Each structure stands twice: as C-alpha cells, then as structure tokens.
Amino acid sequence: MAPEPISESAGPAERRLVGVALNPAAPVDVLLRLLADGPPAVRMALARDRVLPGPVVDAIVAHPDGSTRGSFAENPYADPEQRARLVDDPEYRVRGRLAGEPRTDDVCMPRPLPDPTVVRIIETYESDLLWELNRLVSPGLRRAMPTHSSSKVRIMGVNASSWGSLTPEAREALSADPDPDVRDAVAASRHSYERLRDPAAVREALPGHPCHAHTHLLMYGALAPDVVAAALPRHAWLIALNAGLPPETVALLAAHPDPKVRTRVAARPDLGPAERGALAVDPEPAVRLAVSVHPALTEAERAAIDYEVGQDTSYGHSPVYDPESLPGPEDIRPLALSAHPLLRRRAARLPNLPADLVAILADDPDLGVRVLLGQNHPDAPAALLLRCFLEYTGCDRWHLTGHGNFPRTGLARFAGDGDPAVRRLALLDPGMAGDVADRLTRDPDPQVRADAARHPRLPRDRIAALLDDQELARWAAANPALPVATMYALTAAAEQAQS
Structure with missing residues (x-):
C-alpha cells in the first residue's frame, strides 16, 4: 500500500525516509529510529502501511504520539491481535480508529478484531464510536x-x-x-x-413525504390494500421489494407499465406461474433476463426465454464473512452446471465451490464466470488467474495479483505491453532483467515507474540516482536492494538535520 500523498513541498529527504519506513529489508533499529524521530508522514507510513516486526509494534503501542498509534489502529497488514493491543488506549481518536474498519488496498482485505476485543469495545467505548463496529463483528460473536x-x-x-x-x-x-x-x-x-407487521400501525406511522422512514416502511412493513393503492403511482419500485405482499399485489406489479418495476418483481421468489410466463415474453430485455434466473424455472424453461447476458464492466472480489451463510453442495452444483451464465456466475463467487466444478468453470466461455472464480475461490488455478488479469479491465483487477496462486515467474515478457496495468504486472516477476526494470522507471505511466523504482533487480546505480528524484525518491528508498548502509546514512542525515 502506498502512503498518503506527500505534500508537493516535501523534499527528497522526507520522501526517502518514507521509502525507508516501507522498505521490507529495513533493519529493526532503523525502523525504531524513524519511529522515534521521523516526521509525521514517515511515522504514519511506518505504522499503517506495512507488516511490522514485533519490537516495532511494541514501540508503536507505547508511542507518545496519538496520531502514530491511530495510524497503526488502521493497519490492514497487522495481525488483528496486534491492533487489539490499542483497545484501552487513553485517546478518544485512537479508540475511534480502532473501532472503525482498517484501510484496504487492491490486494489486502480487512480482518476483524478478536471477539474479546470487540466485546471490550462494546463494554467500554463511547456510544458514538460504535456505529461502524457492526462491520467488524465476527459471525460467531x-x-x-x-x-x-x-x-x-x-x-x-x-x-x-x-x-x-x-x-x-x-x-x-x-x-x-x-x-x-x-x-x-x-x-x-x-x-x-x-x-x-401491523398494517394499521404502518399506515399510522407512514410519513406523507419521501424520507428514510417512508422508504423503510414501504419496503419492509405490512401494507394494507389502501396504503398500496395510494403508494403505487409513485413508489411501485419500492413496494416491489416488500417480501410480505399478497399474491394479487404481486400480480398487479408484474403488469406495471414501468419496466424497472417489472424487473424487480421478476426476481421475487413468490412470483406465480402466470406472472412468470408473462414476464418471460416481456418486451423489455432486462425483464426477460431477470425472470430467466428465477429459482422456480427448469433449465428447459430458462432456455425457452429470449434473454441476453451482457459483459458487465465489473466482476469484483466478494468476501464471505459468514461461512455458515454459504449454500451446500446440493445447491451449488445445479448453479455451476446450468446453461445460464448468470447462475454459473453465482456459483463462481462461492469459495466452497467443489474442486471438480472449479476445474469446469475455470474454462467457462463466459468472462464473468472466469473472473469471478479467480477473484473469489481460494484454489483458483494459476493459469486462470493470469488469463483473467489479461482479459479483464474492470473493478478489482489488481486484486487478482494478490491471490496466493497468481504466477510471477515469466511475467517480465509483458514489459512492453501497451496496457500500463500489464506492464505493471511484469514488475511482479522477481527474475526481471535489471535493464528492463531500469527502462520501466522511465515509463509514461506513474504507477509503472513507481513499481519499477522498487523492483529488487533494479541496478544499484539507478536506485542511487532515483534517491534524488522528486517523484521516485520514496519508491527507490523502499527498494529491498537498497544497501543497508544507505538506509543508516539516510536516517542519520535526517536526524542531523533535525538536531
């Protein structure tokens, strides 16, 4: 993860220190010196944006500066047990940052705090610090x-x-x-x-103007016929999401003139056979597509519907926070073997998809199926992950590279690709030739230049030259090939400048 953007007025010296703070090869004593005497931006990057050795964690937890401790509270790379050490921090702002979600980047997803820590937060924190906590509570707790x-x-x-x-x-x-x-x-x-669940109470409480309460009641409340009739002209799209509607209201909404309403109704599990049949031949393509995945349909009935599945721009990572919410094998298999791409996409998102189905969907003709499988399955094969990255350009593309099976050897062959993201991919290859890494430090794309500046095969003379570059100094200083003696020298020079 990159640190927060450094002020344009910051000179190479501060930029170099940020890089040293992020350097995975930096000795512990260098990190401790930066933590004790570094500028705020350096301490923030060190505390928040990297994996840290135990002695540095100890020093951060005991650090006198609340901003530094607060930065560590948001560190997604730190073990949750390490972050939990801040649970009784004396400063309100540190406790608030711990009770919120940690930061994320393209490959690192937040992990919840340990259950005892969450309980401690609930028992001792100010109520206004608990509003984000629900997203950090484990399913078991x-x-x-x-x-x-x-x-x-x-x-x-x-x-x-x-x-x-x-x-x-x-x-x-x-x-x-x-x-x-x-x-x-x-x-x-x-x-x-x-x-x-009381229609009379819902009628009485329903505001006469659009607002959060009005929306909530129409979507989740028990609606009397007169309430439905009054709301239909303007709010049919909300009522269509209400799970407690009687069959006659569902039938009425299925024939609504607005195709957006019919599209929503098409997804209702309580849709009757007559309504399903009518929506299957609806003149609106979005409606036909929505009803084509209805759980009551057979594969033959789906095949009879004239639907078209587009290639969405985004097939992202969908983390599962509660494994008990996942469907069982008996429900997954029909989805994975369906002729309908949208149903196969549902199966591809599931991290408990059986191995034989992973093998089948890894070669699926639908891009969405392949990418969702790569984004979400822990055993997605290496060839699939690379293929997905090369073919997919939407949301969470770089997340694919964080998968444990993503290949790295041989990626240097993409160093001349026309897509900057693919050239950046080449820099994941630990065996890239030094002269290629050197060339990519001059790439037109700033992210490629930054990645090239911290590639361990970059020649040392180029690393040394980039330490004086206003843009790339911090990335060169973060290069694990930077001589340790240089790290000590940069730290000492900064300490002398401050004294």
Missing part, C-alpha cells in the same frame, strides 16, 4: 450476542431486525433479563418489530 454474558453485548445484539430471527426460548430469556437496560432494549425492539 454476532450469533452469540443475544445470549452473551455481557449485558451491553446483549443490548447490541437485540434490535427490530434481529428480533424475528431469535428462537422463542431466546426471546423469553431476553424479556426476563436481570438487567433493566436489556429489558428496555428488548421491549423497544419487540415493539418496533410488531408495529412493522
């Missing part, structure tokens, strides 16, 4: 929240949306909880849940 030994955790685990999924036993226990604050939270959640 989330399921355990309503019955957790901590009353504050139980309160956080009970809300109107979760109340309906609780077992009768759990509801009864929470309603009789010994903590009055938990009982109050339970009463409020139960009240909201029950009102959302």
